[in-house]
Structure formats: C-alpha cells, structure tokens
Amino acid sequence: MKKWWLLLLLVIATGCAAGEAAGPAEIDPSVDSCALCHMGIQQVEAASQVIMDDGTPEKFDDIGCMLTYMKENETNQAFVQDYHTQKWVDFEEAYIVHEPRMETPMNYGFIAFQKKVDAEEFVAVNGGEVYEGMEVMNAELQRGNMQH
Known part of the structure; x- marks a missing residue:
C-alpha cells in the first residue's frame, strides 16, 4: 500500500514540475543556428533565445x-x-541598450545588461537608448549595413 502512495505522489510531483518554465538552453556554436535568419551562432555573448510553450528553445544570433x-x-x-x-x-528583467551604430551579429545594434547601472554607463560612453525588458518591443527594428 505504501508503494502505491509513493508512486501517486511521484506522479503528482512530476506533473507539477512539467508546468514550470524551462531555463535557457546552452548554445553550441558548432551546431546551433538562428531560428530567424538561419546564420550560425558564432558570437555566444550576443545570443538570445525564447522558450516555447512546449519547452522547446528557439535560439538567435542577435537580439x-x-x-x-x-x-x-x-x-x-x-x-x-x-x-x-x-x-x-x-x-x-534585463536592460536592453539600442545603439544602431553598434556592431552586433546581424547589425540590429541591441545588447543586454542584467543591471541598469551597467546599461546606463554603457550609454554614457557609447550613446544609445536604454529599455527595460519588454519596453524594447516598441523600438524600431532596423538592421544596419551588413558586411558578410
């Protein structure tokens, strides 16, 4: 009888865990490519990703x-x-800097910071505009000159 209760608790715990959001997946430059432009992700420091509702990560070479x-x-x-x-x-929770002249993999000119002070310091030296998280969805998405 105790085994059945233990099994039931395990099934319930597994079901609850399945509903939790997944964390970010690791980027492997030798395999991963951008879900939008299909370029290989070579600059891991510029990479970004979304997690779909089913837990599948979609990876990107540029924000x-x-x-x-x-x-x-x-x-x-x-x-x-x-x-x-x-x-x-x-x-x-990130602070996104947009500086169109900044070179990023696809030349959109976006970089991210965890701390607002870091984003503000970057802008003070290099120019650009700071967005808080989802605010950046209102920014103009225009690529700079590409030189591949």
Whole structure:
C-alpha cells in the first residue's frame, strides 16, 4: 500500500514540475543556428533565445532577430546574454541598450545588461537608448549595413 502512495505522489510531483518554465538552453556554436535568419551562432555573448510553450528553445544570433520573432510568435519565456558577464538574464528583467551604430551579429545594434547601472554607463560612453525588458518591443527594428 505504501508503494502505491509513493508512486501517486511521484506522479503528482512530476506533473507539477512539467508546468514550470524551462531555463535557457546552452548554445553550441558548432551546431546551433538562428531560428530567424538561419546564420550560425558564432558570437555566444550576443545570443538570445525564447522558450516555447512546449519547452522547446528557439535560439538567435542577435537580439534583434529574437525581437522580430517575438513580434510574430507566442513565446513562454525569453533570455538574453549580459554584455559583460555573458550569463543568461531573463529578458523581462534585463536592460536592453539600442545603439544602431553598434556592431552586433546581424547589425540590429541591441545588447543586454542584467543591471541598469551597467546599461546606463554603457550609454554614457557609447550613446544609445536604454529599455527595460519588454519596453524594447516598441523600438524600431532596423538592421544596419551588413558586411558578410
């Protein structure tokens, strides 16, 4: 009888865990490519990703590619790389800098920071505009000159 209760508790716990949001997936530059532009993800520090409702990650080589994708698709969660630490940051909690002259993989000119002070310091030196999380969805998504 105790085994059945234990099994029941295990099934319930597994079901509850299945509903939790997944964390960011690791980027493998030798395999991964951008879900939007299909370019290989070579600059991991510029990568971003969304997690779909079924837990599948969609990876991007540039935050601008991710933003374009998010405007057209329902997503569960999104992550960006902190420009200084290269650690994953929840997109909604990140501070996104947009400086169109900045070179990013697809030349959208977006970089992310976990801390607002880091974003503001970057802008003070390099120019640009700071957005808090989802505010950046209102930014103009225009690619700069590509030189591939």
